[in-house]
Amino acid sequence: MTRQVRCYDCAETYGIDDRKRCTCGEPLWFETDSSSFEWPDEEWTTGMWRYADVLPVTDPVGVPPGTTPLVRAARIDEYAGCRLHVKNEAQNPTGSFKDRGTAVGVGYAVQTDRDWIGTVSHGNMALSTSAYAASAGLECAVFVPADTPVERLELIDRHDPHIFRVEGDYGRLYAETLALETGVWFINSDTPLRVAGQKTVAYEIFEQLHPAEPDALVLPISSGGQASAVWKAVRELESAGLIDDVPRLYFVQAAACDPIATAYRNGESVVTPVVADETIAISIANSDPPSGTRALVAARDTGGTVISVPDNEIRDAMARVATSVGTDVEPSSAVAVAGVRRLSRSGDVGADDDVAAILTGSGYKERYDAEVDSRTIDLDDLEQDLASVVGR
Amino acid sequence: MTRQVRCYDCAETYGIDDRKRCTCGEPLWFETDSSSFEWPDEEWTTGMWRYADVLPVTDPVGVPPGTTPLVRAARIDEYAGCRLHVKNEAQNPTGSFKDRGTAVGVGYAVQTDRDWIGTVSHGNMALSTSAYAASAGLECAVFVPADTPVERLELIDRHDPHIFRVEGDYGRLYAETLALETGVWFINSDTPLRVAGQKTVAYEIFEQLHPAEPDALVLPISSGGQASAVWKAVRELESAGLIDDVPRLYFVQAAACDPIATAYRNGESVVTPVVADETIAISIANSDPPSGTRALVAARDTGGTVISVPDNEIRDAMARVATSVGTDVEPSSAVAVAGVRRLSRSGDVGADDDVAAILTGSGYKERYDAEVDSRTIDLDDLEQDLASVVGR
Numbered sequence: 001m002t003r004q005v006r007c008y009d010c011a012e013t014y015g016i017d018d019r020k021r022c023t024c025g026e027p028l029w030f031e032t033d034s035s036s037f038e039w040p041d042e043e044w045t046t047g048m049w050r051y052a053d054v055l056p057v058t059d060p061v062g063v064p065p066g067t068t069p070l071v072r073a074a075r076i077d078e079y080a081g082c083r084l085h086v087k088n089e090a091q092n093p094t095g096s097f098k099d100r101g102t103a104v105g106v107g108y109a110v111q112t113d114r115d116w117i118g119t120v121s122h123g124n125m126a127l128s129t130s131a132y133a134a135s136a137g138l139e140c141a142v143f144v145p146a147d148t149p150v151e152r153l154e155l156i157d158r159h160d161p162h163i164f165r166v167e168g169d170y171g172r173l174y175a176e177t178l179a180l181e182t183g184v185w186f187i188n189s190d191t192p193l194r195v196a197g198q199k200t201v202a203y204e205i206f207e208q209l210h211p212a213e214p215d216a217l218v219l220p221i222s223s224g225g226q227a228s229a230v231w232k233a234v235r236e237l238e239s240a241g242l243i244d245d246v247p248r249l250y251f252v253q254a255a256a257c258d259p260i261a262t263a264y265r266n267g268e269s270v271v272t273p274v275v276a277d278e279t280i281a282i283s284i285a286n287s288d289p290p291s292g293t294r295a296l297v298a299a300r301d302t303g304g305t306v307i308s309v310p311d312n313e314i315r316d317a318m319a320r321v322a323t324s325v326g327t328d329v330e331p332s333s334a335v336a337v338a339g340v341r342r343l344s345r346s347g348d349v350g351a352d353d354d355v356a357a358i359l360t361g362s363g364y365k366e367r368y369d370a371e372v373d374s375r376t377i378d379l380d381d382l383e384q385d386l387a388s389v390v391g392r
Numbered sequence: 393m394t395r396q397v398r399c400y401d402c403a404e405t406y407g408i409d410d411r412k413r414c415t416c417g418e419p420l421w422f423e424t425d426s427s428s429f430e431w432p433d434e435e436w437t438t439g440m441w442r443y444a445d446v447l448p449v450t451d452p453v454g455v456p457p458g459t460t461p462l463v464r465a466a467r468i469d470e471y472a473g474c475r476l477h478v479k480n481e482a483q484n485p486t487g488s489f490k491d492r493g494t495a496v497g498v499g500y501a502v503q504t505d506r507d508w509i510g511t512v513s514h515g516n517m518a519l520s521t522s523a524y525a526a527s528a529g530l531e532c533a534v535f536v537p538a539d540t541p542v543e544r545l546e547l548i549d550r551h552d553p554h555i556f557r558v559e560g561d562y563g564r565l566y567a568e569t570l571a572l573e574t575g576v577w578f579i580n581s582d583t584p585l586r587v588a589g590q591k592t593v594a595y596e597i598f599e600q601l602h603p604a605e606p607d608a609l610v611l612p613i614s615s616g617g618q619a620s621a622v623w624k625a626v627r628e629l630e631s632a633g634l635i636d637d638v639p640r641l642y643f644v645q646a647a648a649c650d651p652i653a654t655a656y657r658n659g660e661s662v663v664t665p666v667v668a669d670e671t672i673a674i675s676i677a678n679s680d681p682p683s684g685t686r687a688l689v690a691a692r693d694t695g696g697t698v699i700s701v702p703d704n705e706i707r708d709a710m711a712r713v714a715t716s717v718g719t720d721v722e723p724s725s726a727v728a729v730a731g732v733r734r735l736s737r738s739g740d741v742g743a744d745d746d747v748a749a750i751l752t753g754s755g756y757k758e759r760y761d762a763e764v765d766s767r768t769i770d771l772d773d774l775e776q777d778l779a780s781v782v783g784r
Contacts, residue, residue: 044436045459045600062718063461063480067436071455075529088455091483093719095756116782135718137467141778146768153764155756158714162781163764168771176771182779208437322550326454326527327485364487364547364756372545372555376538379560379568386533387574389554390508 003056004031005192008228008294016056016192017112020178027291029195029228030056034236039207048100048200054236056196057107062135065092065099066200070208070356075324080337081344085214085356086321087205090329095362097201097226098128101194105187106132115139116184120174122283123152124361125189130159141184143177145170149282155365171273171288174223190225190291198229199236205356206237214247215353218343220335220360221251221260221306222284224271224291230358231298247356248304250348251295252339254279254332258308260292264299271296280311283332283361305348309338317341321359328363336360395448396423397584400620400686408448408584409504412570419683421587421620422448426628431599440492440592446628448588449499454527457484457491458592462600462748467716472729473736477606477748478713479597482721487754489593489618490520493586497579498524507531508576512566514675515544516753517581522551533576535569537562541674547757563665563680566615582617582683590621591628597748598629606639607745610735612727612752613643613652613698614676616663616683622750623690639748640696642740643687644731646671646724650700652684656691663688672703675724675753697740701730709733713751720755728752 006013007022008029014022021027034054042050047064049055068091073084089097102125109117118141119129126142133140140161144153153163166173177186187194205214217234221227230249237243253261257276262268271292279285289295299306309317311331318334321327336357343349377385398405399414400421406414414420426446434442439456441447460483465476481489494517501509510533511521518534525532532553536545545555558565569578579586597606609626613619622641629635645653649668654660663684671677681687691698701709703723710726713719728749735741769777 045461047461063463063483067459069437069439069455069485075527088485091455091485093461093480093483095754118778131714131718131720133718134715135467137716139782141781143774150764151759153766154760154762155720157762157764157766158711158720158755159718160715160765163766164777165766165768166771166774167768173771173774176774180775180778182775182782184778184782319550322523323526323552326523326525326551328523328547328550362487362756363550364754367543367759368546370546370549372542372549373552374545374549374555374557376557376559379558379565382535382558382565382568383572383574385556386510386572386576389533390531390574390576 005029006031020191027190027294029192029232032236034240037236037240039210039242048103048197051200051203055104056193057104057111059107059111061103061107061110062132063093065103066204068092070205073325076320079320080340082340082349082351082353082355084340085354086325086327087201087356087358088327089201089358089360090327090362094128094131095365096124096128097198097358097360098125100200101197102128102132102187104197105193106136106138108193109138109185110136114185116141118142118177118184118186120177120188123148124283127156129187130156130161133161134159143173151367174290189223190228195225195229195232198226199233201358202230202233203237206243212354213243213245214356216248216250216304216349216355217358218250218252218336218340218355219358220284220332221253221295222286222289224260224289224295227251227295227298228291234302246302249298249302250304250339250343251299251306252335253308254281254284254314254335255308255310257285257287259287260289260295261306261308263292263296264306280331281314281335283330284335307339307342309335309342313338327359329359330361330363330366333359333361397421398423412583419582419686421584421624424628426632429628429632431602431634440495440589443592443595447496448585449496449503451499451503453495453499453502454524455485457495458596460484462597465717468712471712472732474732474741474743474745474747476732477746478717478719479593479748479750480719481593481750481752482719482754486520486523487757488516488520489590489750489752490517492592493589494520494524494579496589497585498528498530500585501530501577502528506577508533510534510569510576510578512569512580515540516675519548521579522548522553525553526551535565543759566682581615582620587617587621587624590618591625593750594622594625595629598635604746605635605637606748608640608642608696608741608747609750610642610644610728610732610747611750612676612724613645613687614678614681616652616681616687619643619687619690620683626694638694641690641694642696642731642735643691643698644727645700646673646676646706646727647700647702649677649679651679652681652687653698653700655684655688656698672723673706673727675722676727699731699734701727701734705730719751721751722753722755722758725751725753
């Protein structure tokens with residue numbers, strides 16, 4: 001497959017090893033000819049590697065990401081205001097959607113005989129990259145904001161990477177790592193290899209629903225890398241003749257940090273950084289998203305929008321998913337479900353729409369100082385204590 | 393499919409609703425005629441439900457468990473002393489192998505119009521049962537030892553079950569809940585419905601490896617329910633003519649709490665309770681295993697053994713898996729890999745043996761007060777700080 005990467009905006013092309021971003025300033029992605037792509041015969045047990053025909057790397061590395069469940073979540077239809085399907089990316093090997101891009105990025109590093117891999121992350125991507133580097137025997141450098149919670153670092157450290165806590169602007173850190181000449185191959189969140197891997201989630205959603213099709217896809221957005229990947233997948237599947245109607249793409253941010261939604265609301269054509277407030281959705285609190293403008297184009301191009309939701313709605317959605325779908329997701333994932341509710345209330349999404357929300361990451365990596373609702377009983381009182389609760 | 397359950401030992405049969413254990417005292421399991429079973433055409437995206445032909449419940453509930461990756465973990469072959477394959481059950485919906493049995497148990501409760509479901513657990517099973525009950529709209533009662541860490545309870549509580557912390561003997565609690573007349577349907581770890589669901593992990597391992605076959609399966613053991621399930625699967629697959637050689641079944645305990653390994657070592661035919669010490673493998677610290685004797689028979693019947701490993705070896709195996717396979721598992725899962733190493737050193741497992749170790753649960757649900765190895769740097773020093781670590 002081609003090693004050429006192209007700017008979605010000005011169409012300039014480069015070699016993958018030559019540049020990380022276009023001279024026009026916008027991000028790049030792989031040129032992929034999907035015109036002859038068909039749903040593969042490959043077993044689903046190969047995970048995302050069943051889509052190797054449209055990936056820049058074909059040799060699996062580590063535990064295969066993908067083949068995550070897509071479930072009809074009818075019990076929260078009323079809350080969501082549509083026919084909701086959830087794609088549970090929390091079931092990937094390291095508990096988040098990031099593994100798809102990581103596997104391609106680390107696979108490329110192995111294939112090109114690199115010794116070091118690196119990333120810049122708030123947590124999930126650092127964990128994923130560390131784990132896949134370990135599986136391939138690569139050295140790994142992860143750069144996180146200096147104030148990243150130590151609980152997140154403890155999980156990352158189990159895979160024994162080199163952890164750098166960086167004092168300074170995250171957007172600048174992200175950009176500067178891509179320009180370093182240290183022999184470390186960086187797979188940051190909107191780089192072409194990562195976008196190539198991330199797109200497989202949309203391939204899976206379409207194949208799992210086939211021959212039905214979703215009317216809309218709703219996902220959280222941070223850097224814009226995943227949103228770009230989903231857009232890329234939709235374009236490729238359309239080019240392959242495998243989908244009839246392009247779904248609307250809706251991207252959702254936390255209101256406390258919503259530069260892309262702000263640009264959308266204001267009718268801007270370019271996303272500019274914002275000063276962020278605190279939010280519980282820390283995994284998507286990116287105030288200077290490197291693929292923000294690309295995502296903005298994706299939403300508009302597909303008839304979607306970019307919206308944001310306040311923390312109280314994120315908390316509520318998280319509880320709804322746990323108590324109605326039985327899935328424990330992190331706040332940054334619940335953002336998607338809170339977004340669906342907003343979109344149905346605003347009329348963007350209708351009650352008969354089939355909407356797929358991407359649940360990007362597991363709640364098990366997050367801890368809260370929540371009061372636990374429990375009662376302590378003596379074994380001798382077992383039957384009467386249970387009966388009193390059951391009401392018999 | 394039959395609603396008859398049978399004693400593996402004395403062959404007495406009962407209706408599933410009539411008895412939880414045989415009058416002889418031993419546990420029951422479903423009678424399953426697998427003689428005409430073939431590897432299914434069903435898509436792997438249906439998870440364990442693709443084996444509905446050999447399950448007592450056929451209607452899926454909640455997020456489908458199963459279709460977890462089976463990975464050749466060549467990077468720890470030298471450590472393990474064999475050709476190691478790992479089955480990553482941590483990627484099930486609630487992060488452990490328990491979801492398979494829970495889905496069948498909750499499915500049965502739905503099918504028979506029950507309102508309440510219950511379980512007795514150290515954590516994983518309580519979490520799993522709470523999540524699936526939530527997905528089905530059932531009320532759920534979970535009984536845990538009074539000293540269960542609050543961090544575990546906080547995860548369980550997210551699905552809003554009724555949590556009972558019980559002061560008193562765990563073995564007695566386990567048995568007494570099965571005899572209660574409160575309208576709560578208990579799916580404890582070695583009950584027939586749970587064993588039926590749990591067996592699908594072995595079906596998957598064999599189908600994923602097919603036409604190759606594993607020489608041995610190695611798994612942690614606590615109540616003996618999962619071990620019984622794997623044994624049941626092997627017998628059923630043999631009856632179906634789908635495997636040529638029955639694999640040796642090896643079960644591994646933590647040395648601090650190893651009643652089944654003790655019985656095996658002492659040549660006993662029955663497992664008796666032990667007084668347990670503390671271990672980091674708290675999920676499998678069952679000093680009075682209800683299916684211990686059945687598991688003992690399974691090991692002997694297949695040419696396997698039951699062994700135990702000390703905590704330092706469990707810790708070491710956990711780190712090896714994280715840094716060589718890229719998978720973060722809980723101590724109770726690492727027990728299996730530590731066991732493989734012991735078995736290869738004792739000569740039970742050979743260097744050319746294909747051995748599948750079941751990694752039962754995710755490490756993300758566990759927290760340790762570990763020192764995080766990181767360095768804090770200033771963004772302005774990025775290149776020189778990274779270069780000094782890389783050594784360029």
